[in-house]
Amino acid sequence: xxFVARKLGFYAIALWAALTxxxxxxxxxxxxxxxxxxxKLAQKGQVTPAxxxxxxxxxxxxxxxxLWKQYLDYLAQLAHGxxxxxxxxxxxxxxxxxxxxxxxxxxxxxxxxxxxFLLGVGLGTLAGWKRGSWLDNFVPVTTMFQSVxxxxxxxxxxxxxxSVWAVFPLHGGYDVYTTEIxxxxxxxxxxxxxxxxxxxxxxxxxxxxxxVGMRNMMVSTLSEDYxxxxxxxxxxxxxxxxxxxxxxxxxxxxxxxxxxxxxxxxGSLVTEAVFSYPGVGSALLSAVNxxxxxxxxxxxxxxxxxxxxxxxxxxxxxxxxxPRTRNRS
Amino acid sequence: MTDMTPRTTxxxxxxxxxxxxxxxxxxxxxxxxxxxxxxxxxxxxDKDASITVxxxxxxxxxxxxxxxxxxxxxPTLGVIYEPLFWYNLAETSDPTxxxxxxxxWNDDGSELTVTTREGVTxxxxxxxxxxxxxxxxxxxxxxxxxxxxxTAATAEATDDTHVTLTFPEPDSFxxxxxxxxxxxxxxxxxxxxxxxxxxxxxxxxxxxxxYTLKEFSSQSYVLQKNESYWIEGKPSVQEVRYISxxxxxxxSASLLAGEVDWMSSFLPGLDQMLEGNEHIxxxxxxxxxxxxxxxxxxxLGCEGPQTDxxxxxxxxxxxxxxxxxxxxGGGFAGTGSPTLLLPERDTDxxxxxxxxxxxxxxxxxxxxxxxxxxxxxAGDDGIRAKDGERLSMTIQTVSGWxxxxxxxxxxxxxxxxxxxxxxxxxxxxxxxxxNQVKGSYQLSLDSIGLGASDNPYYTYNGKxxxxxxxxxxxxxxxxxxxxxxxxKVDAAITAAASTSDEAEQKAQYAxxxxxxxxxxxxxxxxxxxTLTEFNNATVTGxxxxxxxxxxxxxxxxxxxxxxxxxxQPAG
Numbered sequence: 001x002x003f004v005a006r007k008l009g010f011y012a013i014a015l016w017a018a019l020t021x022x023x024x025x026x027x028x029x030x031x032x033x034x035x036x037x038x039x040k041l042a043q044k045g046q047v048t049p050a051x052x053x054x055x056x057x058x059x060x061x062x063x064x065x066x067l068w069k070q071y072l073d074y075l076a077q078l079a080h081g082x083x084x085x086x087x088x089x090x091x092x093x094x095x096x097x098x099x100x101x102x103x104x105x106x107x108x109x110x111x112x113x114x115x116x117f118l119l120g121v122g123l124g125t126l127a128g129w130k131r132g133s134w135l136d137n138f139v140p141v142t143t144m145f146q147s148v149x150x151x152x153x154x155x156x157x158x159x160x161x162x163s164v165w166a167v168f169p170l171h172g173g174y175d176v177y178t179t180e181i182x183x184x185x186x187x188x189x190x191x192x193x194x195x196x197x198x199x200x201x202x203x204x205x206x207x208x209x210x211x212v213g214m215r216n217m218m219v220s221t222l223s224e225d226y227x228x229x230x231x232x233x234x235x236x237x238x239x240x241x242x243x244x245x246x247x248x249x250x251x252x253x254x255x256x257x258x259x260x261x262x263x264x265x266x267g268s269l270v271t272e273a274v275f276s277y278p279g280v281g282s283a284l285l286s287a288v289n290x291x292x293x294x295x296x297x298x299x300x301x302x303x304x305x306x307x308x309x310x311x312x313x314x315x316x317x318x319x320x321x322x323p324r325t326r327n328r329s
Numbered sequence: 330m331t332d333m334t335p336r337t338t339x340x341x342x343x344x345x346x347x348x349x350x351x352x353x354x355x356x357x358x359x360x361x362x363x364x365x366x367x368x369x370x371x372x373x374x375d376k377d378a379s380i381t382v383x384x385x386x387x388x389x390x391x392x393x394x395x396x397x398x399x400x401x402x403x404p405t406l407g408v409i410y411e412p413l414f415w416y417n418l419a420e421t422s423d424p425t426x427x428x429x430x431x432x433x434w435n436d437d438g439s440e441l442t443v444t445t446r447e448g449v450t451x452x453x454x455x456x457x458x459x460x461x462x463x464x465x466x467x468x469x470x471x472x473x474x475x476x477x478x479x480t481a482a483t484a485e486a487t488d489d490t491h492v493t494l495t496f497p498e499p500d501s502f503x504x505x506x507x508x509x510x511x512x513x514x515x516x517x518x519x520x521x522x523x524x525x526x527x528x529x530x531x532x533x534x535x536x537x538x539x540y541t542l543k544e545f546s547s548q549s550y551v552l553q554k555n556e557s558y559w560i561e562g563k564p565s566v567q568e569v570r571y572i573s574x575x576x577x578x579x580x581s582a583s584l585l586a587g588e589v590d591w592m593s594s595f596l597p598g599l600d601q602m603l604e605g606n607e608h609i610x611x612x613x614x615x616x617x618x619x620x621x622x623x624x625x626x627x628x629l630g631c632e633g634p635q636t637d638x639x640x641x642x643x644x645x646x647x648x649x650x651x652x653x654x655x656x657x658g659g660g661f662a663g664t665g666s667p668t669l670l671l672p673e674r675d676t677d678x679x680x681x682x683x684x685x686x687x688x689x690x691x692x693x694x695x696x697x698x699x700x701x702x703x704x705x706x707a708g709d710d711g712i713r714a715k716d717g718e719r720l721s722m723t724i725q726t727v728s729g730w731x732x733x734x735x736x737x738x739x740x741x742x743x744x745x746x747x748x749x750x751x752x753x754x755x756x757x758x759x760x761x762x763x764n765q766v767k768g769s770y771q772l773s774l775d776s777i778g779l780g781a782s783d784n785p786y787y788t789y790n791g792k793x794x795x796x797x798x799x800x801x802x803x804x805x806x807x808x809x810x811x812x813x814x815x816x817k818v819d820a821a822i823t824a825a826a827s828t829s830d831e832a833e834q835k836a837q838y839a840x841x842x843x844x845x846x847x848x849x850x851x852x853x854x855x856x857x858x859t860l861t862e863f864n865n866a867t868v869t870g871x872x873x874x875x876x877x878x879x880x881x882x883x884x885x886x887x888x889x890x891x892x893x894x895x896x897q898p899a900g
Contacts, residue, residue, distance in 0.1 A: 029759060038806055039762045041399055041477070050479025052806040055399060057474040058527060089391035090400045091528040100547045101389050155578070163582050170586060171579045176549035176572060177381075272388075276575040278548050282388030291759055 003319065011312050018304040023074050025300075026293045027067070033059060033087040036290045059087060074297075083301070084294035088286050094298035097283055102265070102302065104173055105279035108195050109268040110261070112202035117257050119203065120210020124253075125246045127211065128218020139215065142208030154201040154274040161197055168197040171276035198275045206260075210253060217249035224248075251322055258314030262307030265299075378867050378898035379568035383580055383592035384883045386573045389547045394534040396513035397468075397475035397526060404552060404571065407890030410513035410536040413443060413462070415887055416506060416782040419614060419877035421674055424506075424782070425891075428457065428514055428537060434829055437499040441482070441508065445490050449559040451516045452541045459486040464517035466494060466508070474527045478507045500827035503790075506782035510887070539564040539894040548573060564894040566868055584609060590864040591871070591892075593882040595732070597659060599860065608866040612873050612881050615663030615856035616671065617776040619736070621724065624768050625850040626812035630801030633771040634720050639703030640749070641849040647696035647747045648740060650855050651689045657735040661858030664689070667846040669777055669788055669853060678785050680839030684846050687853055696747040705748070713748035721750035724772035725764060728755035733774045736854065765810045768801035773810070776857055779880075785838050786825060793818050793845060811850035818844050870896040 037059075038052050077084060083094035120142075127135040145153065162170045169175070175190040221227065222245055230240050269281035280299060287295035384403050393401050396410045407415075413429035431444040449457040466484035469476045482494040482504070496504060519535050520526060534542055537559065540552035552569045572589070574580050581596045583589045585606065596602060603609050623641055624631035634640045645667070654662040664686045666672045668679050672686050679685050705713040705720055713720040724740075726733040737753035744751050751772075756764070764770040780787025791797055795814035797807025805812065818841050825837035861881040863871040872881040872892060879888040879895070 035762060035766050035804065035806070036759065037399055039766070051477045052804075054474060054477045054479070058399070086391075088400070089393075090398065091393070091530060092391045097389070097391065100391075163586070166586070170582045170588070171574055172572070173548060176546070177570070180544070181546050273575045274578075276387075276573070276579045278389050278573075282575060286388055289758060 004316065007312065007315055011308055015304070015308055018308070019075070019078065019301070020071075022297050022300045022304065023071055026291070026296045029291060033291045033293065037087065059085075059090065078301075083298040086287070086295040086298075087292040088290045088295060094294050097295060098280065098298055098302060101278060101280040101283045104277065105265060105268050105272070105281065108198055108277065108279065109202060109264045109271065112199045113206070113260055113264055115199070116203045116206045117210055117253075117260075120207045121214045121250060121253055123207075124211040124214025125218055125241065125249070128215040128222065128249070129241050129245070131219060136215075139208075139212055142204075142211055144208075145204045146206065146208035148205070150201070150205045151270045151274060153205055154198075154271065157197065157201055157204075158274060169194050173278045198271050198277055201274075202271060210256075213256070214249060214253055217252060218245055221245045221249040247321075251318075254318065254321065255314060258310045259307075262303075262310040265306050266303040377567045378565070379570065380566055380590040380864075380868055380896075381570045381572060381588060382883055383572055383574055383583070383589045383594075384889075385593065386571070387575050388573060390545075390550065390571075390573050391547070392530050392532065392545050392550075394531040394542065395526070395529055396515060396531075396534075396536075397472075397477075398530075399477060402550070402571075403884060403886055404540070404569075404889060405534065406513055407538065407887035408540050408552060408569075408893060409534050409538045409542065410515065411538045411890065412510050412512055412887060413445075413514065414509040415891060416510040417877070417879060417888070417891075418616065418779050418783055419674070419872070419880040419888075421677065421783065424510060428462070429509065432505075432509055434502060434505075438502045438827070438829065439496050439499040441494040441496070441501075441505065443492050443494065443509070445492065446559065447490060449537050450557050451519075451535050451537055452555050452557065453516075453519075453535045454557070455516065455518055457514075457516070457537055458489045459492040460489070461517045462486065462492045462514055464520065465512065465514050468515075468520065468526060469512070472526060478511065480504065480508055480512070482508060502829040503784075503786050503826040506780075506784065506787070511781050538890055540569060540890075543568065558894070560894070565897045566893065569893060584862055584864070587864060587866065590867060591861070591883050593859060593861040593884055595659070595858065595860055596862070599659075599862075608864050609862060610865055610871075611860055611862045612871070613661050614859045614861065614872075614874070614877070614881050615661070616779060616859055616880065617857050618665045618669060618671070619662075619733075619774065619776045619854045619857045620665075620669070621740075621852040621854065622765065622770075622773040622775050622810050623850055623852065624770055624772075624801070624810075624812055625848070626798075626814055629768070629798065629812040629814065631768060631771075631812055633722055634705075634715075634718060635722050635771055637703060638848055639699050639705070640720065640722075641852055642847070643696040643699045643747055644744060644749065645849055645852050646688065646692045646699065647744055647749065648852075648854065649691035649743050650687060652743070653736060653739055654855055656739050657732050658855060658858060659732070661860060663856035663858070665853040665856045667849070667853060668785075668842045669792065669845070669851060670785055671856065674783060675785065678783075678835060678838060680835060680842055684842055687855070691743060691746070693746055700747060700749075707748055711745065711748060712750045719750065720748060721752065722771045723752045723754055724774060725754050725756055725761055725770050726774040727758045727761045732857075736774060740854075766804050766806065768799070768803075768805065768810065768812055775810075777851070784834070785841075786822070786834075789818075789822050789838065789841050790826070792851060793841065794822050795819050813848070813850040815844055815848065865899065867899055868896045869899045 034052065034055050037055050041051060086092055086094050086097050089097050123135065123138060127138065161167045172194055173191065174187060174194050179187040179190045181187060227240060227244055230244050265280060268279055269285060271277060272279040272281040283295065284299045287299065394405050394409065395401050396405050411427045413427060414424040415427050416424050428446055428449060429443045430446050433442050443462060445459045445462055451457055463484035463486040466482055469480055470483055482496045484492055484494050486492045494508060516535050523529050539555055539558050541555050543551040543553040549570060549572045554564055554567050558564065574583060577594050577596065580592055580594045581602065584592060599611060621644065623635040625636055627636040654660055664672060666679060666684065666686055668684050670678055700713055705715045708714045724737055726737055734755060741751040741753060765773050765775065777788060791808035793813050794809060797805065798809035798812045798814060799805040821837040821840040825834040828834060859882050861883060872879050879891040
C-alpha cells in the first residue's frame with residue numbers, strides 16, 4: 001500500500017507543477033486577447049477606440065490585477081471545475097468547447113493508437129517467434145512508413161484515396177450533408193467511413209515502432225533458459241509463445257504504450273489539420289492564435305491530466321504484471 | 330440546445346467513434362458512397378436548389394447568433410439579420426435601402442430621422458416597426474459591452490414608420506454609415522425578454538433577413554429560405570449550408586469535387602486548376618491595399634531611417650510593382666493609389682489625377698535623387714548611410730503568409746538597387762500584431778481594411794488622425810499604427826467629418842491627400858487580390874467584374890445576404 005501512496009503523492013506534486021506552468025506559459029506570450037479580437041475585427045470593418053473599450057468590458061479582461069491574484073483565482077476556479085470562458089468562441093465556456101472536440105480526438109487517435117499497438121505487438125510477437133519467416137519482411141516496410149514524415153504520408157494518401165480515386169471523403173468527421181448527429185445508423189456508419197482514412201494513416205505511421213521493439217524483445221527473451229526449460233517440459237508451443245515469452249517481452253512496450261496514450265490528446269494536431277477533422281487539436285491551434293488563455297489552459301490541463309493519468313495507471317498496472325517493480329529491497 | 334443534449338451527444342459520438350475506428354481497418358472497402366460525388370449540390374434546375382458555402386471558418390464551429398457579439402457567426406449579419414441600409418463597397422453606388430426607405434439629417438447633424446419599410450415581418454410572423462429600430466439603438470446605447478462601434482445615439486420611434494436618432498454632439502454625419510449600414514436591427518418583442526444580451530448566443534434567431542436557421546452542429550450549419558421575406562419571390566435558393574475546412578488544400582479539393590459552391594481562397598495556379606472544368610469560375614475583386622506600414626514619427630518614439638520622409642519616398646519610387654505582382658501576387662493584384670484609396674471605385678474622391686495610381690515600374694533614378702538630396706550617401710558595401718547610420722531597416726510579416734514573405738524577399742532585392750537594405754523577419758501573428766499596435770517595429774507588411782462605406786473618411790480617420798495614434802509602447806488601437814501626426818491632416822479630417830456636403834468633403838480630403846502622398850507613412854504596394862470561386866452548376870447569378878452588385882467574397886458580412894438573395898437555381 002505504501003507503494004500506491006508514494007506513487008499518488010508523486011503524481012499530486014507533478015500535477016501541481018504542471019498546473020502552475022500551465023498558468024504561466026500563456027501569459028508569457030506577446031499580445032493579449034483584447035488586441036487580438038480588435039485586430040481581427042479591423043480586418044472586416046471599421047474599428048475605433050470605442051471598439052477596444054467595448055471588447056474590454058465584454059471579455060471582462062482585467063489584465064491589471066497582479067499576477068499572484070490571477071494565480072489564486074485560477075486555482076480556485078479549477079477547484080470548482082470552472083475553466084473559464086473562451087475568448088475565441090465567446091461566450092462559450094471552455095468546458096463546452098473541449099466537450100465538443102475531445103470525443104472526436106479520443107475516438108480517432110485513441111483507438112488508432114490502440115489498434116496500432118495491438119497490431120504491432122501481435123505482429124512483432126509472431127515475427128520474433130518465427131524468426132526468418134516471411135513476417136520479417138514487414139519490419140522494413142512498416143519502419144519505412146514510420147520514417148516518412150506523418151503529414152506527408154497523410155497528404156499523399158488523402159490525395160490518392162480522396163481526390164484521384166475518391167474512395168474516401170476529403171474532409172470532416174461525418175457526412176454533414178445527409179446525416180444528423182445522433183445514435184442512428186446513417187450517422188454511425190458515416191463516422192466510421194470518414195474516420196477510416198485518418199485512422200489508417202495513424203496506424204501506418206506508428207505500427208512499425210511497436211513491431212520492431214516487440215520482435216527484438218521476443219528474440220532475446222526466447223534465448224532465456226526458462227524458455228528452454230518450458231520446451232523441455234513439453235509445453236505446447238502456443239502457450240510458450242504467449243505466456244512465457246510474450247508476457248515478458250511486452251514489458252517495455254507497455255510503458256511505451258502508456259506514454260503514447262498520454263499524448264493522444266495533444267499529438268493529433270497534424271491529423272486534424274490534414275483531414276479537417278473536428279478535434280481538440282484545431283481548437284488548441286485557434287486558441288494559441290488568438291491568445292485565448294482560458295482555452296489554452298483548459299486544453300493543456302486535459303493533456304497534462306491524460307499524460308499523468310495514463311502514466312499512473314501503467315505504473316500501478318506494472319506492479320501487477322511485473323511483481324519485481326513492487327519491492328526494491 | 331438544452332443542457333441535456335450536448336452531454337448525450339458526446340457520449341453517443343464517443344461510442345460511435347469507438348465503433349468506427351475499431352471497425353475501420355476491416356472496413357476499408359466500406360461503401361459509404363458520399364465521397365467526392367458532390368453531396369453539396371443538388372441537380373441543376375432543381376427548384377429546391379441548395380448550395381454549400383465555405384466562409385473561411387476552421388475547426389469546430391461554436392454557435393453564436395447574437396448580432397451584437399464580435400464572435401457571432403458570419404451569416405448572422407446580413408443573412409439572418411439586416412441593417413437599415415446596405416453599402417456596396419465593390420463599386421461606386423448609393424446606399425441600398427433595406428429595412429429603411431429613407432434617412433435625413435437635421436441641419437446641425439445631431440438628429441437623423443429614419444423612415445422604416447412597411448410590410449416587413451420578422452421570421453416569427455410579428456410585424457417589423459420603427460419601434461424595433463429604436464429598441465436596437467437604445468439597447469446599444471445603454472450596454473457599453475455591446476457597443477463596439479461607439480454609437481452614442483438615443484432613439485425614439487415617433488410612429489410606426491419613423492424613428493429619430495439623437496446624437497449627443499452636432500456634426501455627427503460620419504456616424505451615418507455605421508448606424509445605417511453596419512448595425513443589425515433586432516426584434517424588440519424577442520430581445521426585451523433576453524436577460525443578458527451580452528452573453529446570449531441567441532440560439533433561435535428571429536430576423537428579417539432572407540434566411541433563417543434550420544439546423545446547427547459544430548461542423549456545419551444550414552440556413553433555410555425565409556418564406557415570408559419582404560421581397561416577393563426572393564430568395565430562390567432553398568437552403569444554404571456552411572461548412573468548416575482547415576486548410577487551403579482541403580478547400581481546393583472540395584471545390585473541384587463540387588462539394589463547395591462558393592468560397593474565397595487564394596489558390597496558387599488557379600487557372601491551370603480550373604482548366605477543363607466548365608462549372609467552376611472565379612472572380613478577382615481586389616480591395617485591400619497591401620502597404621508597407623512604417624513607424625514614421627520620431628517624436629512619438631519611432632527609431633530608424635524610416636522616420637525620414639525621404640527614405641519612405643525613395644521606397645515608394647524604387648519598387649517595381651509589376652514584378653512584385655508577378656512574383657508575389659500571382660498576377661492577380663490591382664493597381665493601388667498613393668492616396669490609399671481604390672483608384673477605380675474612388676475616382677471621384679481622388680482630387681489630383683496625378684495621385685490616382687502608383688507607378689508600375691521602378692524609377693531608380695528618382696529614388697536615388699531623393700536619397701542623395703536628403704544626404705544619404707552611398708557606402709562601401711552599397712548601402713547608403715547618413716551621419717553614421719546605415720540605411721537598413723527590418724520589415725516584419727507573419728510566418729505562413731507566403732505571398733507577403735515573397736513580397737519582402739523581392740522588395741529586398743529591388744531596394745538594394747538604390748542602396749536601401751531591408752531585413753525581412755517572420756513572426757507569429759500575435760507578436761506581429763502586438764508590434765504594430767505598440768509601435769515596436771520599423772517596417773511592417775499589412776493591408777488597409779475596408780471602411781464602413783466608400784467615404785475616404787473611414788480610411789483617413791483611422792490611419793492618419795493623430796488622435797488614433799499613441800506613443801511607441803502604448804496601444805494605438807484606433808489604427809494609426811504609423812504614429813502619423815500632422816496638424817493639417819487632423820484639421821482637414823475633422824472638417825470633412827463635420828459636413829454632409831460631399832463637395833466640401835472632397836476639398837478637405839484634397840488637403841489630406843496632398844500631405845500624405847509626400848509623407849507616405851504607409852507606402853502602398855498594390856491592391857491585393859480577393860479571389861472568390863463559384864460553382865455554376867447549381868446556381869447562377871454570382872457577382873462578377875461586369876456586375877459588381879455586391880462584394881463577392883464569401884466572408885464579407887452584409888454582402889452575403891445580398892448575394893444569396895440574388896442568385897438563382899441554374900437551368
